[in-house]
Amino acid sequence: MIRAxxxxxxxxxxxxxxxHMEAFREVAKLEGLSFTDEEYLDTYLPLNDRDCFKTLFATHARPLTDSKLDDLIRRKSVYYFQAIADKTVLFSEAAAAVKAAALRCPLAIASGARAEEIRHILMHGGLQGCFSAIIAAEDVQFGKPHPEPFLRAHERLSERDHSLGLSDCVAVEDSVGGIQSAHRAGMRCLAIAHSYGPERLRSAGPEWVIDSIADFVSWLEKEVSK
Structure with a gap:
């Protein structure tokens, strides 16, 4: 049974x-560092900003202090907000998917994005009231593929329902690292083939795979009871 x-x-x-990739690239370029699109997909996409920059600097054998890391993250955020200004960032079917899901069970977000980025986009999409918990990059010590983001989301949801088990929760992910994070947390996973092809996602063993968020409501009606 799926309860969250x-x-x-x-x-x-x-x-x-x-x-995010281009904002990361712009900041990296100013530091004399670079990466290819393929490297971003293979290595950086599932990571939060902190782990992205730490991995990039380590790959190039460059030292990185905590204060420098904080500055890099701040600068990337500036590029990101400039890029999304006055834009609708949500997938066109995302709002309908979230609203349909919220009628059936509690919802949470477990993301490597910064909280201000998530809340800004949700507010502009009219979805800020649909989620019982939002776990962002600042809320965890370890990002995906570590299970902490999903464990923290479950912890927050279980404050309202103490009977909610980890196996009652299904994660909705788009990356191999995200699927690994969910499984390590003891959750099942629905993978959406937005960022990677279905076969690559299936290699991580998700319980379900759909092609896009446009297919989510059909999956929801089949798998999640009202």
Whole structure:
């Protein structure tokens, strides 16, 4: 039985993975560093900003202090908000998917994005009241593929329903690292093939795979009881 849904954000509800990649690239370029699109998909896409920059600097054998890391994250956020200004970032079917899901069970977000980014996009999409919990990059010590983001989301949801088990929750993800995070947390996973092809996602063993968020409501009606 599915009693709660925990959504990743970027690449699942928000169509902004390319924007994050370019913002990351702009900041990296100013530091004399670079990466290819393929490297971003293979290595950086599932990571939060902190782990992205730490991995990038380690890959190039460059030292990175905590204060420098904080500055890099701040600068990337500036690029990101400039890029999404006056834009509708949500996938066109995302609002309908979230509203349909909220009628059936509690919802949460477990994302590597920053809280201000998530809340800004939800507010502009009229979805801010649909989620009982939002776990963002600042709320965890370890990002995906570590299970902490999903464990923290479950912890928040279980404050309202103490009987909610980890196996009662289904994560909605778009990356191999996200699927691994969900499974390590003891949850099942629905994978959406927005960022990677279905076969690549299936290699991580999700319980379900759909092609896009446009297929979510059909999956919901089949798998989640009212």
């Amino acid at each position: 849904l925990i959504f990743d954000f970027n690449g699942v509800l928000a169509n902004d993975d390319p924007i």
